[in-house]
Amino acid sequence: MKSLLAGLGLALIAILVSYLTGLGNLQSYLMTAAIIPIILAIIISGAAVSGDRFRANAYSETKTDRDQRYRWSSPLLLAGLPSLAAAVVMYRIH
Template sequence: MKSFFIAGLIVGAAVLLSAFILNDWSLLLNVSGSIGLVSLLAAGLFTGAFIDGDRFRANYFSETKENRQDRIRYSTLLLLFALPNLIVAVSYYVVQNYL
Protein backbone atom coordinates (compact mmCIF):
# COMPACT_ATOMS: atom_id res chain seq x y z
CA MET A 1 0.00 0.00 0.00
CA LYS A 2 2.82 2.37 0.80
CA SER A 3 4.26 1.91 -2.66
CA PHE A 4 1.18 3.40 -4.35
CA PHE A 5 1.25 6.42 -2.05
CA ILE A 6 4.98 6.84 -2.70
CA ALA A 7 4.35 6.51 -6.44
CA GLY A 8 1.75 9.27 -6.15
CA LEU A 9 4.26 11.42 -4.28
CA ILE A 10 6.87 10.81 -6.97
CA VAL A 11 4.44 11.73 -9.75
CA GLY A 12 3.37 14.86 -7.86
CA ALA A 13 7.00 15.83 -7.29
CA ALA A 14 7.81 15.23 -10.97
CA VAL A 15 4.94 17.50 -12.01
CA LEU A 16 6.09 20.11 -9.50
CA LEU A 17 9.65 19.92 -10.84
CA SER A 18 8.40 20.15 -14.43
CA ALA A 19 6.29 23.19 -13.58
CA PHE A 20 9.30 24.82 -11.92
CA ILE A 21 11.65 24.10 -14.84
CA LEU A 22 9.16 25.23 -17.49
CA ASN A 23 7.94 28.13 -15.34
CA ASP A 24 4.37 27.09 -16.11
CA TRP A 25 2.61 26.66 -12.78
CA SER A 26 -0.72 25.83 -14.40
CA LEU A 27 0.75 22.38 -15.07
CA LEU A 28 0.19 21.65 -11.40
CA LEU A 29 -3.55 22.03 -11.77
CA ASN A 30 -3.83 20.50 -15.23
CA VAL A 31 -1.57 17.46 -14.94
CA SER A 32 -1.74 16.64 -11.23
CA GLY A 33 -5.44 17.41 -11.13
CA SER A 34 -6.10 15.20 -14.16
CA ILE A 35 -4.08 12.32 -12.75
CA GLY A 36 -5.83 12.66 -9.40
CA LEU A 37 -9.32 12.86 -10.88
CA VAL A 38 -8.79 9.91 -13.23
CA SER A 39 -7.49 7.82 -10.34
CA LEU A 40 -10.40 8.93 -8.16
CA LEU A 41 -12.94 8.03 -10.86
CA ALA A 42 -11.30 4.64 -11.40
CA ALA A 43 -11.49 3.99 -7.65
CA GLY A 44 -15.17 4.92 -7.73
CA LEU A 45 -15.75 2.49 -10.57
CA PHE A 46 -14.04 -0.30 -8.64
CA THR A 47 -16.17 0.28 -5.55
CA GLY A 48 -19.41 0.52 -7.51
CA ALA A 49 -20.11 4.05 -6.36
CA PHE A 50 -21.74 5.03 -9.66
CA ILE A 51 -24.40 2.30 -9.83
CA ASP A 52 -27.81 2.13 -8.20
CA GLY A 53 -28.67 0.05 -5.16
CA ASP A 54 -30.33 -2.82 -7.02
CA ARG A 55 -27.34 -3.31 -9.29
CA PHE A 56 -24.94 -3.04 -6.35
CA ARG A 57 -26.92 -5.62 -4.38
CA ALA A 58 -26.97 -7.99 -7.37
CA ASN A 59 -23.23 -7.61 -7.85
CA TYR A 60 -22.62 -8.10 -4.14
CA PHE A 61 -24.41 -11.44 -4.01
CA SER A 62 -23.03 -12.72 -7.32
CA GLU A 63 -19.34 -12.14 -6.61
CA THR A 64 -17.07 -14.13 -4.34
CA LYS A 65 -15.60 -12.77 -1.14
CA GLU A 66 -12.12 -12.80 -2.70
CA ASN A 67 -13.29 -10.78 -5.70
CA ARG A 68 -14.94 -8.23 -3.41
CA GLN A 69 -11.78 -7.92 -1.31
CA ASP A 70 -9.67 -7.47 -4.46
CA ARG A 71 -12.03 -4.79 -5.75
CA ILE A 72 -11.86 -2.86 -2.49
CA ARG A 73 -8.08 -3.28 -2.36
CA TYR A 74 -7.68 -1.89 -5.89
CA SER A 75 -9.87 1.09 -5.09
CA THR A 76 -7.86 1.78 -1.92
CA LEU A 77 -4.60 1.65 -3.87
CA LEU A 78 -5.97 4.04 -6.48
CA LEU A 79 -7.11 6.44 -3.77
CA LEU A 80 -3.66 6.34 -2.19
CA PHE A 81 -2.13 7.14 -5.58
CA ALA A 82 -4.61 9.97 -6.22
CA LEU A 83 -4.26 11.64 -2.83
CA PRO A 84 -0.85 13.37 -3.30
CA ASN A 85 -1.79 14.52 -6.80
CA LEU A 86 -5.08 15.99 -5.61
CA ILE A 87 -3.30 17.74 -2.74
CA VAL A 88 -0.86 19.33 -5.20
CA ALA A 89 -3.67 20.48 -7.50
CA VAL A 90 -5.87 21.84 -4.70
CA SER A 91 -2.89 23.59 -3.07
CA TYR A 92 -2.06 25.34 -6.34
CA TYR A 93 -5.70 26.35 -6.78
CA VAL A 94 -5.97 27.77 -3.26
CA VAL A 95 -2.68 29.68 -3.53
CA GLN A 96 -3.57 31.03 -6.97
CA ASN A 97 -7.10 32.17 -6.12
CA TYR A 98 -7.18 32.98 -2.42
CA LEU A 99 -3.70 34.12 -1.39
Protein backbone atom coordinates in the same frame (compact mmCIF):
# COMPACT_ATOMS: atom_id res chain seq x y z
CA MET B 1 2.12 3.50 2.40
CA LYS B 2 3.48 2.41 -0.98
CA SER B 3 0.42 3.88 -2.65
CA LEU B 4 0.96 7.27 -1.07
CA LEU B 5 4.60 7.21 -2.15
CA ALA B 6 3.53 6.28 -5.68
CA GLY B 7 1.05 9.16 -5.58
CA LEU B 8 3.77 11.49 -4.40
CA GLY B 9 5.91 10.33 -7.31
CA LEU B 10 2.98 10.94 -9.65
CA ALA B 11 2.62 14.47 -8.29
CA LEU B 12 6.36 15.08 -8.74
CA ILE B 13 6.12 13.84 -12.34
CA ALA B 14 3.22 16.24 -12.95
CA ILE B 15 5.28 19.10 -11.49
CA LEU B 16 8.27 18.12 -13.64
CA VAL B 17 6.17 17.92 -16.82
CA SER B 18 4.65 21.31 -16.07
CA TYR B 19 8.09 22.79 -15.52
CA LEU B 20 9.60 21.23 -18.65
CA THR B 21 6.76 22.17 -20.98
CA GLY B 22 6.74 25.71 -19.65
CA LEU B 23 2.99 26.00 -20.00
CA GLY B 24 2.71 27.25 -16.44
CA ASN B 25 -0.54 25.47 -15.69
CA LEU B 26 0.67 23.33 -12.80
CA GLN B 27 -2.74 23.06 -11.18
CA SER B 28 -4.30 21.39 -14.22
CA TYR B 29 -1.44 18.87 -14.41
CA LEU B 30 -1.88 18.07 -10.73
CA MET B 31 -5.65 17.71 -11.10
CA THR B 32 -5.17 15.37 -14.06
CA ALA B 33 -2.67 13.32 -12.06
CA ALA B 34 -5.24 13.13 -9.24
CA ILE B 35 -8.45 12.54 -11.17
CA ILE B 36 -7.27 9.61 -13.30
CA PRO B 37 -6.42 7.25 -10.40
CA ILE B 38 -9.46 8.38 -8.40
CA ILE B 39 -11.84 7.72 -11.30
CA LEU B 40 -10.21 4.33 -11.89
CA ALA B 41 -10.68 3.52 -8.19
CA ILE B 42 -14.37 4.46 -8.39
CA ILE B 43 -14.89 2.32 -11.49
CA ILE B 44 -13.04 -0.70 -10.10
CA SER B 45 -14.74 -0.53 -6.70
CA GLY B 46 -18.20 -0.42 -8.25
CA ALA B 47 -19.18 2.70 -6.33
CA ALA B 48 -20.56 4.41 -9.44
CA VAL B 49 -23.52 2.05 -9.93
CA SER B 50 -27.10 2.45 -8.77
CA GLY B 51 -28.37 0.91 -5.56
CA ASP B 52 -30.19 -2.06 -7.07
CA ARG B 53 -27.22 -2.93 -9.27
CA PHE B 54 -24.88 -2.64 -6.28
CA ARG B 55 -27.17 -4.95 -4.29
CA ALA B 56 -27.23 -7.46 -7.15
CA ASN B 57 -23.45 -7.36 -7.44
CA ALA B 58 -23.05 -7.80 -3.69
CA TYR B 59 -25.40 -10.77 -3.76
CA SER B 60 -23.74 -12.54 -6.69
CA GLU B 61 -20.05 -11.94 -6.01
CA THR B 62 -17.86 -13.96 -3.71
CA LYS B 63 -15.82 -12.61 -0.82
CA THR B 64 -12.67 -13.23 -2.86
CA ASP B 65 -13.99 -11.08 -5.72
CA ARG B 66 -14.94 -8.27 -3.36
CA ASP B 67 -11.55 -8.39 -1.62
CA GLN B 68 -9.80 -8.28 -4.99
CA ARG B 69 -11.80 -5.20 -6.06
CA TYR B 70 -10.91 -3.42 -2.82
CA ARG B 71 -7.29 -4.54 -3.12
CA TRP B 72 -7.10 -2.66 -6.43
CA SER B 73 -9.31 0.34 -5.69
CA SER B 74 -7.89 1.40 -2.32
CA PRO B 75 -4.30 1.91 -3.54
CA LEU B 76 -5.54 3.80 -6.60
CA LEU B 77 -7.55 6.13 -4.39
CA LEU B 78 -4.56 6.69 -2.11
CA ALA B 79 -2.30 7.30 -5.12
CA GLY B 80 -4.51 10.17 -6.26
CA LEU B 81 -4.63 11.95 -2.91
CA PRO B 82 -1.19 13.66 -2.92
CA SER B 83 -1.82 15.26 -6.31
CA LEU B 84 -5.30 16.30 -5.24
CA ALA B 85 -3.95 17.83 -2.03
CA ALA B 86 -1.26 19.71 -3.95
CA ALA B 87 -3.84 21.01 -6.45
CA VAL B 88 -6.08 22.24 -3.63
CA VAL B 89 -3.15 23.96 -1.94
CA MET B 90 -2.21 25.58 -5.26
CA TYR B 91 -5.81 26.77 -5.69
CA ARG B 92 -5.92 28.22 -2.17
CA ILE B 93 -2.59 30.01 -2.56
CA HIS B 94 -3.35 31.42 -5.98
